[in-house]
Amino acid sequence: MGTEAFRVGILTSGGDCPGLNAVIRAVVAASCQRGWEVYGFIDGFEGLLSPVRYRILEEPATAGIASLGGTILGTTNRGRFATRVGLGEIQRIPKTVLDEVWETVEGLQIGGLICIGGDGSLTAAQQLFEAGLPIVGVPKTIDNDISATSISFGFYSAVEFVTQALDRLRSTAISHRRVMVVEVMGRYSGWIALFGGLAGGADVILLPEIPFHYEKIAHEVRKRVAEGALQTMIVVAEGARPAHGQLVTQDEDTEKGLIGEIRLGGIGRHVASMIERMTSRESREVVLGHLQRGGPPTALDRNLGMLFGVAAVRLVEEKRFGEMVAFGNERVGSVSIQEAVRQTKTVPPDCEEIVAARAVGIAFGN
Numbered sequence: 001m002g003t004e005a006f007r008v009g010i011l012t013s014g015g016d017c018p019g020l021n022a023v024i025r026a027v028v029a030a031s032c033q034r035g036w037e038v039y040g041f042i043d044g045f046e047g048l049l050s051p052v053r054y055r056i057l058e059e060p061a062t063a064g065i066a067s068l069g070g071t072i073l074g075t076t077n078r079g080r081f082a083t084r085v086g087l088g089e090i091q092r093i094p095k096t097v098l099d100e101v102w103e104t105v106e107g108l109q110i111g112g113l114i115c116i117g118g119d120g121s122l123t124a125a126q127q128l129f130e131a132g133l134p135i136v137g138v139p140k141t142i143d144n145d146i147s148a149t150s151i152s153f154g155f156y157s158a159v160e161f162v163t164q165a166l167d168r169l170r171s172t173a174i175s176h177r178r179v180m181v182v183e184v185m186g187r188y189s190g191w192i193a194l195f196g197g198l199a200g201g202a203d204v205i206l207l208p209e210i211p212f213h214y215e216k217i218a219h220e221v222r223k224r225v226a227e228g229a230l231q232t233m234i235v236v237a238e239g240a241r242p243a244h245g246q247l248v249t250q251d252e253d254t255e256k257g258l259i260g261e262i263r264l265g266g267i268g269r270h271v272a273s274m275i276e277r278m279t280s281r282e283s284r285e286v287v288l289g290h291l292q293r294g295g296p297p298t299a300l301d302r303n304l305g306m307l308f309g310v311a312a313v314r315l316v317e318e319k320r321f322g323e324m325v326a327f328g329n330e331r332v333g334s335v336s337i338q339e340a341v342r343q344t345k346t347v348p349p350d351c352e353e354i355v356a357a358r359a360v361g362i363a364f365g366n
């Protein structure tokens with residue numbers, strides 16, 4: 001690296017996620033070990049545009065942040081870097097925006113820019129790399145929808161919260177003999193619904209990957225009532241939809257001109273009202289929403305964040321730009337960002353967890 005101070009940039013982009021601060025902490029600590037300076041850009045890629053906003057991250061100031069939820073750098077999934085606006089739809093970042101990023105990175109003499117983001121932000125990072133910028137990617141997602149890494153931080157923190165929420169909701173559902181419909185995040189992937197639903201003892205799990213039939217769910221509820229069950233717990237992924245129906249979305253942001261990914265949400269209410277109508281069992285819906293993303297990371301997610309941060313610094317040191325840290329074969333390695341964002345990782349309908357769930361009587365509405 002030579003003796004002159006090397007400067008690395010870091011940013012967090014997309015929805016926030018438990019474990020981001022653990023990555024930031026590891027990047028700062030590992031960079032300091034090498035005598036590098038770390039510039040943390042504020043509010044994701046937006047901080048690279050005029051007026052450029054960054055903080056110089058020093059080692060002592062980041063000690064202890066790994067246990068904190070959110071990101072000390074701020075993040076956004078709205079603005080001038082929209083690349084994904086629906087399942088499989090990719091947009092190009094305007095050249096004027098790419099040119100401005102170039103000027104910032106060149107002007108500040110950033111030798112490597114570590115972009116921590118989900119599938120959309122990494123698609124943006126790939127476009128910056130193609131424009132010649134020294135980009136290294138770190139996958140972050142509560143949705144677990146990034147292929148090429150078998151695991152990413154944030155997911156298990158979200159699953160833990162869903163599990164605890166189901167434990168609580170069951171006792172009130174039992175007391176009132178109700179059907180409880182719990183809507184969870186995950187966008188177009190059902191991982192949070194599946195893993196949270198299994199751990200939390202759901203009776204019915206509705207996934208984007210398995211279009212459902214209301215009649216099948218109603219049949220399940222009636223069967224359970226006939227068998228003496230006091231409650232039925234239904235977990236529905238925000239991206240789940242009936243076999244002959246549409247995704248339920250919240251379009252207000254797009255109407256307000258805030259460009260970014262389509263917002264999903266609202267299917268829980270439809271399921272609860274249909275099931276109440278079809279079975280005459282009182283039903284309630286609960287949307288867990290951003291509670292799944294907030295709060296401190298689990299121990300696993302802190303440690304994963306640390307491993308990913310250290311690996312990202314190593315990629316910068318080795319000038320392996322265009323690569324993303326990835327977990328596979330029980331170790332941390334890397335893959336090209338291009339490869340990593342090519343496909344959304346969805347739940348295979350015949351995966352081990354679903355086969356096991358069916359074996360213990362959990363229904364999927366199909």
Ligand SMILES: Nc1ncnc2c1ncn2[C@@H]1O[C@H](COP(=O)(O)OP(=O)(O)OP(=O)(O)O)[C@@H](O)[C@H]1O
Nearest residue numbers: 014015077078079080081082083084118119120121
């Ligand atoms: N500055 C930005 N301007 C516009 N869109 C952005 C910006 N930064 C990220 N995005 C968009 O936000 C979306 C989500 O980002 P990303 O995939 O990184 O996060 P995520 O973990 O999937 O979380 P979420 O999808 O909830 O934001 C993507 O569609 C991406 O294109």
Ligand SMILES: O=P(O)(O)OC[C@H]1O[C@](O)(CO)[C@@H](O)[C@@H]1O
Nearest residue numbers: 015077142143185186187264293
């Ligand atoms: O911050 P927002 O725009 O509400 O994002 C919500 C989305 O972000 C995620 O939390 C993470 O991708 C999704 O599960 C959810 O659809």
Ligand SMILES: [Mg+2]
Nearest residue numbers: 118119120187
């Ligand atoms: Mg995403």
